[in-house]
Amino acid sequence: MSRSRNLRLAWVIEESGLTYDAVARAVVRIAVAAGDTSLRTSRSTVCYWVGGTPPAPATARYLCEALSRKLGRVLTPYALGLSDTASSDPADIGLTVDSDPVETLGELGRADIERRSFLTTSAYSVAGAALPLGVAGEMEARTARALGGGIAGAAEIATVRDMVAMFTRIDERHGGQHGRGAVVQYLVDDVARLCRARWQSEALHRQMYSAAGSLAYLAGWKAFDAGEHGLAQRYYLQAFGLARRSAPLDQAYVLRILAQHGMDNGRPEHVLGMADAALRLSRGTDPSTQALFVSCRARALAASQQGAEALREADRARELAATGEVADITGWARNWGFPASTVDYHRAAINVRIGDHSAAEAHYAAARRRWSTAHHQRVAALSATFEGHAQLSQGRIEQACSTWHGALDAMTGVRSYQIVKAVRSMRSDLARFHARGVRPAAELDERARVWLRHEGAA
Numbered sequence: 001m002s003r004s005r006n007l008r009l010a011w012v013i014e015e016s017g018l019t020y021d022a023v024a025r026a027v028v029r030i031a032v033a034a035g036d037t038s039l040r041t042s043r044s045t046v047c048y049w050v051g052g053t054p055p056a057p058a059t060a061r062y063l064c065e066a067l068s069r070k071l072g073r074v075l076t077p078y079a080l081g082l083s084d085t086a087s088s089d090p091a092d093i094g095l096t097v098d099s100d101p102v103e104t105l106g107e108l109g110r111a112d113i114e115r116r117s118f119l120t121t122s123a124y125s126v127a128g129a130a131l132p133l134g135v136a137g138e139m140e141a142r143t144a145r146a147l148g149g150g151i152a153g154a155a156e157i158a159t160v161r162d163m164v165a166m167f168t169r170i171d172e173r174h175g176g177q178h179g180r181g182a183v184v185q186y187l188v189d190d191v192a193r194l195c196r197a198r199w200q201s202e203a204l205h206r207q208m209y210s211a212a213g214s215l216a217y218l219a220g221w222k223a224f225d226a227g228e229h230g231l232a233q234r235y236y237l238q239a240f241g242l243a244r245r246s247a248p249l250d251q252a253y254v255l256r257i258l259a260q261h262g263m264d265n266g267r268p269e270h271v272l273g274m275a276d277a278a279l280r281l282s283r284g285t286d287p288s289t290q291a292l293f294v295s296c297r298a299r300a301l302a303a304s305q306q307g308a309e310a311l312r313e314a315d316r317a318r319e320l321a322a323t324g325e326v327a328d329i330t331g332w333a334r335n336w337g338f339p340a341s342t343v344d345y346h347r348a349a350i351n352v353r354i355g356d357h358s359a360a361e362a363h364y365a366a367a368r369r370r371w372s373t374a375h376h377q378r379v380a381a382l383s384a385t386f387e388g389h390a391q392l393s394q395g396r397i398e399q400a401c402s403t404w405h406g407a408l409d410a411m412t413g414v415r416s417y418q419i420v421k422a423v424r425s426m427r428s429d430l431a432r433f434h435a436r437g438v439r440p441a442a443e444l445d446e447r448a449r450v451w452l453r454h455e456g457a458a
Contacts, residue, residue: 094234176225
């Protein structure tokens with residue numbers, strides 16, 4: 001049976017100014033970023049789509065994201081003539097800040113627990129990243145709803161906060177894949193019920209939304225640590241929805257992670273706007289807390305090609321962290337460790353971007369020393385890995401190998417895709433030295449290979 005030409009898709013591609021070859025390449029890039037390395041497209045493939053043969057559902061989502069990025073607006077399968085109805089696509093779950101975040105988290109969490117592929121392989125959405133900017137600082141008024149009997153109060157909030165702190169400690173020490181299912185199950189069951197419970201006061205209800213938001217944030221971080229960036233983004237957006245019901249500072253924390261997530265995905269389009277909004281909403285907090293937001297803005301400036309201003313902001317963040325007291329940290333960051341370590345880590349990333357590898361080495365080393373490997377094993381190991389890359393960039397192969405041996409020591413038992421990527425990157429950098437017969441490189445490469453075989457299935 002002959003198919004009708006997909007005029008909507010043809011028109012959107014024409015509007016984008018992309019050739020069919022460029023569309024095909026963009027779709028593959030987005031698929032790879034989403035963890036799908038098997039997809040193959042070409043100019044001929046795009047011709048088939050325009051000719052009326054629709055792509056597979058996952059490929060259709062990658063195509064939507066590719067054209068959305070080019071045109072700067074959200075495009076759905078329906079808008080591209082790939083779906084017969086404008087009804088909500090399950091793959092769009094969580095890509096909103098306007099719906100009920102508790103209800104949306106229920107759908108999102110259940111799909112996550114079931115490991116539904118439309119979420120686990122979903123791409124990072126550039127258009128979705130901009131959604132909080134339009135409502136940052138606004139607060140949603142909500143009235144407590146009755147759910148069964150009893151009246152919830154401070155004890156319930158304290159319980160949820162203790163659970164979040166416990167899950168965060170496990171995450172920092174052992175990696176994001178430990179306890180991931182338990183976090184999501186707790187979020188969609190117990191915490192969702194508490195959000196809908198009858199409360200003693202609206203102020204307490206807002207505190208419950210804050211506690212729930214910090215748990216949604218953690219669920220997003222765990223998805224990120226598994227390399228599932230589209231899913232992570234959806235959890236972060238729902239954490240922002242909860243923050244709109246709790247406090248401006250909670251919104252600031254979510255905007256900060258959304259900015260960093262955009263940088264981690266190599267998508268700088270909205271990161272400076274989010275970092276600026278986060279800093280604005282965090283005004284009035286203690287110096288240690290402020291340091292976290294200033295360092296995020298510094299990285300966003302670097303990502304926006306404003307290197308000199310980025311270094312000035314990074315210096316300001318270090319000054320704030322040096323004068324602040326860890327005990328004074330406000331809000332969700334109480335669970336995260338030492339601001340000075342975070343500031344050094346981000347300063348090092350800025351130095352790498354501007355090509356100052358000596359400074360990057362010093363700051364990664366400072367971050368590694370400050371983080372106790374017993375409590376922050378994953379990030380201490382990552383800091384050591386990046387420190388080794390900075391040493392290698394300066395031609396010091398033996399010192400880099402020594403640093404990387406220490407990083408591998410710290411990685412034992414950590415289940416994290418970030419760690420797996422770091423070891424693969426280490427081996428990639430070692431390859432040319434291994435081929436030349438450099439003994440320290442060969443020995444380390446073999447150790448890294450064995451590590452990936454035994455530990456890298458995380």
